[in-house]
Every structure is written in structure tokens, then in C-alpha cells.
Amino acid sequence: MISNFKIILIAVAVSLSSFSAELSEEASPSSFFWSVSDHALVSSAKDPAEPETPAKNVFSHQTSVGVGYENISTEVLFTNRFSQTRDPLVDQPFLLDKKSLVGDFENWEFRIGDSHQELGRGIALALFNNPAFGVDNTLEGGSLKYRDDFVEVSAFGGRVNALQAPVAINPIDTLMSSREVKIAGGALSGHFGSQVKGTAHYHLTSSQPDGKAINRKYQTLGASLEARDVLSGVDAYWESNVMDWESTNSSKPLQKKPRAYANFGSLSYSDSVFKSKLEFKDYRSFFYEFQGPPTLEEEIVLSTNNSDVTAARFLTEGRVGYEGQATLGSSFLYGQDRELKAKIYHPLAFSKWKVSSGVELEARGGYRWMPDKNNLVHGSLKSKFKTGRGEYFELEFRKQTLNQAITSPIPIHEERNAALGTYTFSESFSLGLGYEYMPTNLPEQGNHFVNGTATYKTGVIAARGFVGQTSGGTQCSSGVCRQVPPFSGAYLETSLVF
Numbered sequence: 001m002i003s004n005f006k007i008i009l010i011a012v013a014v015s016l017s018s019f020s021a022e023l024s025e026e027a028s029p030s031s032f033f034w035s036v037s038d039h040a041l042v043s044s045a046k047d048p049a050e051p052e053t054p055a056k057n058v059f060s061h062q063t064s065v066g067v068g069y070e071n072i073s074t075e076v077l078f079t080n081r082f083s084q085t086r087d088p089l090v091d092q093p094f095l096l097d098k099k100s101l102v103g104d105f106e107n108w109e110f111r112i113g114d115s116h117q118e119l120g121r122g123i124a125l126a127l128f129n130n131p132a133f134g135v136d137n138t139l140e141g142g143s144l145k146y147r148d149d150f151v152e153v154s155a156f157g158g159r160v161n162a163l164q165a166p167v168a169i170n171p172i173d174t175l176m177s178s179r180e181v182k183i184a185g186g187a188l189s190g191h192f193g194s195q196v197k198g199t200a201h202y203h204l205t206s207s208q209p210d211g212k213a214i215n216r217k218y219q220t221l222g223a224s225l226e227a228r229d230v231l232s233g234v235d236a237y238w239e240s241n242v243m244d245w246e247s248t249n250s251s252k253p254l255q256k257k258p259r260a261y262a263n264f265g266s267l268s269y270s271d272s273v274f275k276s277k278l279e280f281k282d283y284r285s286f287f288y289e290f291q292g293p294p295t296l297e298e299e300i301v302l303s304t305n306n307s308d309v310t311a312a313r314f315l316t317e318g319r320v321g322y323e324g325q326a327t328l329g330s331s332f333l334y335g336q337d338r339e340l341k342a343k344i345y346h347p348l349a350f351s352k353w354k355v356s357s358g359v360e361l362e363a364r365g366g367y368r369w370m371p372d373k374n375n376l377v378h379g380s381l382k383s384k385f386k387t388g389r390g391e392y393f394e395l396e397f398r399k400q401t402l403n404q405a406i407t408s409p410i411p412i413h414e415e416r417n418a419a420l421g422t423y424t425f426s427e428s429f430s431l432g433l434g435y436e437y438m439p440t441n442l443p444e445q446g447n448h449f450v451n452g453t454a455t456y457k458t459g460v461i462a463a464r465g466f467v468g469q470t471s472g473g474t475q476c477s478s479g480v481c482r483q484v485p486p487f488s489g490a491y492l493e494t495s496l497v498f
Helices: 003-023
Strands: 032-046 056-069 072-083 092-104 108-115 138-147 151-161 179-192 196-209 216-231 234-247 260-270 274-284 309-320 326-337 342-356 359-370 374-388 391-404 412-424 429-437 448-458 461-470 473-477 480-484 487-497
Touching: 056 092, 309 342, 429 461
Parallel strands: none
Antiparallel strands: 032 056, 032 487, 056 072, 072 092, 092 108, 108 138, 138 151, 151 179, 179 196, 196 216, 216 234, 234 260, 260 274, 274 309, 309 326, 326 342, 342 359, 359 374, 374 391, 391 412, 412 429, 429 448, 448 461, 461 487, 473 480
């Protein structure tokens, strides 16, 4: 890295250490409370397609500060971002991204400013935070909730507020800078005893490009029923949603689209030895952006169709052997993707063994295919060896073979092989070495990718360093998956939480 970038790294380290020292002073006991979280990212990355060009060096920083007294609290979140080249499209000296005022009482709760909102299982609406992809969509407006032992009523309204300068290597572009999205809605829940809960919810959404008329409107009405432990070890959930929506791509009046439906259900049983779960989804023309619905897919699958698909998955696992030291399990997903007009099949098997007090093994493998469209073979093997008190070595191997457009004149074949070794010296410190081999890449893309990582956690501070290359591909975090580009360079990521 160049000298200027080293200066940035030193400055970040010094500022964080002094910040930690100032905030570690013991607060006097009272009804007053406060919180601080700080997230910083220093990156130096090359363009994999043009390795001869200089690296781009960027410093991104985000801080959240909250204070409160008894039942009232307030919080603000601000960000900064600077590039070494002083790129005006990148640099953001100061952005006040989030602000909120919250009152949380025994029966009442109000929020003014920014808040995360979710209806049901996130099918109808999900405004959430995902730091891995730099996503923090909130509703900038107000919400009010009343609750007691029998009923819960909530209402909210405002506009969608997305992060303008996310602290992430591969942020998702929400394209919110050129439009305004307004949402209003609410929910009514009733408790039928301590085990059954029924909910009805509704929201209205409008999207308006800058300087133009509204080009999309949505109305969604839904209901859900949740039952926990109605029989010993049995849980059940069902949710149904109906959405009417209109849209236009020009100055013409809004055109009504076909009515959309989204249903999801699950039935599970578990005890100390055996677990099983049946899940079902049926999404029909449910094209709505601000949602996070259950996909039923493995995280290695880039499941972009959550709008027009029907599928069911059955999963079962059980503990076997002496004192249940081994676990065997399997799942099977079957469905119909109406966008690709193809069926989905995905059997999967997995197992875990505790070989001895210091050795653990885990294997996982499956085959996903859509006839005449694509297929994916995937497998992984993990091992963990205890080497001392609080010390252990982990080794993981992964292999994937993907075939796409298999009936087209130019089919796509992609093969991925990866190995990752990590040595943990203590609860605070670990080092890792990774290697990826992609024989199907073109020579200019590279076939070998090597990287090293280091993590450090103690008290309120967590840090992660990375140097090397990755091949890109599907990356998932908390149920959100996306295709990320290759990365070549280094970064240091730190976080402080008080």
C-alpha cells in the first residue's frame, strides 16, 4: 500500500484507541443511560479487470450515539467517507443518516424519526439492517403501538430512508437518491391464550421519481396465525397476503397490474433427539421491493425469484450413536419457478460427528437442478481440532459445480474449489488463510485466489483485517444473497460497541 494509505490506517487506530479510553469511564448509576457504536472500514482495492491501474483507497466511517432517561431515548447515526483521490462522487465529509426519538412504556410505544418496520415474516414488508451489504432501510416518520396481555395495535407512516454512504465492501445500491418512497400501514394482533397469536396487517406504498408523478402504488392486506407448543414440541405458522398494485413507465396514467398473492406456512416438531420441519411458500406475481421473504433455499443459491414461485421443503435430523455424538439429517425442496418456467429439485444431506473430546467433523452435500435450465452440485467438509485450552484449528473444503443455460448454444460451466484454514489462539485472536481455485475462469480473470485474514475481539472492540484476492460469486448474509464481484486488495474493519 502507498504511504498515504498507511497514514490513514495509523490515524484510524489512534482515534479509535483514544475514543475507547474516553468512553470506558464508568458511568454513575442513575436512570440515565447511553450507547455508542462505531464502524470503520479502510480499504485499498484494485480493479480485477484492470490490475495495472492504481488501487483505490477509501476510508468509510459510521457512528451511532444514543442517550436516554428512564422511558425516553434518542439516537443519531452519522457517516463519513473519504477517498485518496478526492473523488467528489465518493467523498462525503458528513452525513446525518438516521435520527430517532423513542418512548417505551408498559403499554405504549412511540417512535419519531427512523425505525425498522416488518409485517409478518417480512413477506408483505421488511425494512431492515444488514451491515454485510451496507443495507439499513428505515421508515423516516412516526409509529405508535399499544400492547397488553390480549391485544397489540400498531400504526406507522413516513418515507423510506436508505444509507447514503454505507460502510461495506460490496454495498447494495438501493437507488433511493432519485426517488421518494412513502409507506403507511399498521397491524392488529390478538392473543388467544399464551400459545396462539392471530394478526392482520395492511400497508400502502407509493414510489415517485424526482420531479415526476407517482409511477407505482401498492396496497397489501394480510393475516397470519402463529401457534407455539400447541402439542408437545409442535409449532405452526401460516401467513397469507393479497396485493393490488399499479405502475407506469411513462407519463401515461397508472395501469392496474394482476392481483398478487403471497402465502407461507411452516409446521415443525422437535424434542431432545429428533427434529423435523415442513415449509411451504406460494408467491404469485408478488413484485414488491421492500421485503425479505423466506426463500427455503440454501445460502449458496442466489435465489433472485421471490415473486413468482411455489415450493415446499421438508427437513429432518436426528441424533444417533453413543450419547448422541453424531447427527444425521436431510432435506428435500420441490417447487415451480414461474419466471423461468421450470421445476426445482434440491435434495440435501448433512451430518456431524464428535469423534473425540477434541475432534469434530461436519459434512454437507446436495444437488439442485431445474430441468433444461441449470444444475448445481455442492459439497463441503469441515473439521475442528482442539489443540489446547481455548485453542483450536479449523479446516474447511468446499466444492461447487454450476451449469447454466444448459440447452442454449453457449452453455455456461463454472467450477469452484476452496480451502480455508483458521487457527484460533484464544477467544480474542485468530488467523486464517484461504485459497480458491477456479479452473473454468478465463486466463485474464485468474484461476488462483489466495488471501489471509486476522480477527481480534476483546471487550467493546472488534477488528478484522483482510489482504489478498477473492473470486467473487454468490455471497449471503442473514438470508440476503447477491452476486458480488471479485476483490483484490486489503481492508481493515473495526467496530466499537458501548
